Amino acid sequence: MNILLIEDNRDLAANIGEFLTSRDVIVDYAYDGSSGLHLATVNAYDAVILDLNLPGMDGITLCQRLRGGLRRNLPVLMLTARDTEQDKLMGFDAGADDYLTKPFSLLELFARLKAMQRRHSAVNGLLEIADLSFDTNTKVVRRAGRSIELTPIGLRLLEQLMLASPGLVTRAQIERTVWGDDPPQSDAALRGHIHALRAAIDADSERKLLHTVHGTGYRLSLDDAL
Numbered sequence: 001m002n003i004l005l006i007e008d009n010r011d012l013a014a015n016i017g018e019f020l021t022s023r024d025v026i027v028d029y030a031y032d033g034s035s036g037l038h039l040a041t042v043n044a045y046d047a048v049i050l051d052l053n054l055p056g057m058d059g060i061t062l063c064q065r066l067r068g069g070l071r072r073n074l075p076v077l078m079l080t081a082r083d084t085e086q087d088k089l090m091g092f093d094a095g096a097d098d099y100l101t102k103p104f105s106l107l108e109l110f111a112r113l114k115a116m117q118r119r120h121s122a123v124n125g126l127l128e129i130a131d132l133s134f135d136t137n138t139k140v141v142r143r144a145g146r147s148i149e150l151t152p153i154g155l156r157l158l159e160q161l162m163l164a165s166p167g168l169v170t171r172a173q174i175e176r177t178v179w180g181d182d183p184p185q186s187d188a189a190l191r192g193h194i195h196a197l198r199a200a201i202d203a204d205s206e207r208k209l210l211h212t213v214h215g216t217g218y219r220l221s222l223d224d225a226l
Contacts, residue, residue, distance in 0.1 A: 001117065002026045002044070006036030006062070007051040007079065016049070019106040020113075033057025040066055045074060047117050049109075052080035052091065060094045067095035075120045077113055079104070111166060118163065127162040130222050132201060132209055134158055143201055153178055154197050158220075161210070166221035168213055194218060 003020060007013040008031050017027040028043070030036035033054040040048055040062075048066070052059040063076055078096040080087065091099050098116050100109060118127065125137035131144040139155055141148040150158060160177050161169055175183040175190060184190075198210045211219050 001046045001113075002028075003113070004028050004030065004036065004040055004043070004045045004048045006030045006033070006040075006048065006054065006059070008032060008054050009051070016106065016109065020110065023110055025113075031055075033059070033062045037062050037065055040074065047075040047077060047113060047120075049077050049079060049113070050096070052078060052082060052087075060090060063091070063094040063096055073120070075116045077109075077116055114166065118165065127159065129162055129165050129209060129220055130207065131205075132162075132220075134162055141201075143205060146204065148200050150197070150200055153193055154200065157193060157197055158201070161218065161220040164219070166219060168217050168219045170217035172217075174217065 001024075003025055005013055005016060005020075005027050007016065007029075010031060013029055013031070017029065020027050028039060028045070030039050034056040036048075036050070036054070037057060050059045050063060054062070059078060059080070063078070066074060066076065075097045076095060077098045077100060078091045079100055079102060080091070081102045088099050097120070098112050100112060118129075125135055127134045127136065132142070134141045134155075136159060141150055141155070141158065156177050157174060160174065171187065171190060174194075178190070178193065194210070194212075202208045202210055207222060209220050209222065211221065213219060
């Protein structure tokens with residue numbers, strides 16, 4: 001993931017950048033609005049983390065210019081110390097995809113960033129978690145370049161888990177996906193589908209993606225502790 005971080009507080013920017021870099025994210029920095037707009041316009045990024053209060057050009061104006069120019073589809077996560085409903089509505093009206101108020105957890109920032117990018121990718125039909133990809137238009141699934149064959153139920157389960165990642169999908173939610181309003185009395189069938197999906201996507205990889213949250217459900221993530 002390649003991210004542009006536009007934040008004038010250099011200490012905060014350094015903390016965010018160091019954390020994201022440790023998660024294999026490539027980070028470019030801008031410390032004022034004008035520089036941020038220039039970088040966002042001339043470079044290709046997967047998302048922008050944008051502070052609201054910036055010298056030179058505020059975050060609202062910058063976001064509006066992105067939405068009105070060549071980067072109208074670039075995902076934007078807005079950061080601000082302003083936490084009133086009106087402030088949030090202004091951010092969303094300017095074109096922000098998500099909004100996080102300071103102070104915030106770096107883990108939550110990372111989770112929101114991944115979810116935002118995933119939603120953006122899903123619009124184009126491509127879902128990606130680590131080295132696992134699923135083109136929902138062509139139904140092609142790959143892990144580290146290796147093609148994976150799944151049943152129609154397996155494809156529906158994978159899409160559900162990837163859209164929710166790294167969040168939890170409960171057993172009840174998965175049962176509705178597979179059987180609608182008439183799930184079987186035993187959970188043996190569900191466990192069979194999950195076992196087949198896990199064998200397909202994780203069997204040949206050291207890094208396991210599909211994790212069981214005992215008694216609750218399942219999540220798709222590199223880190224089973226999220």
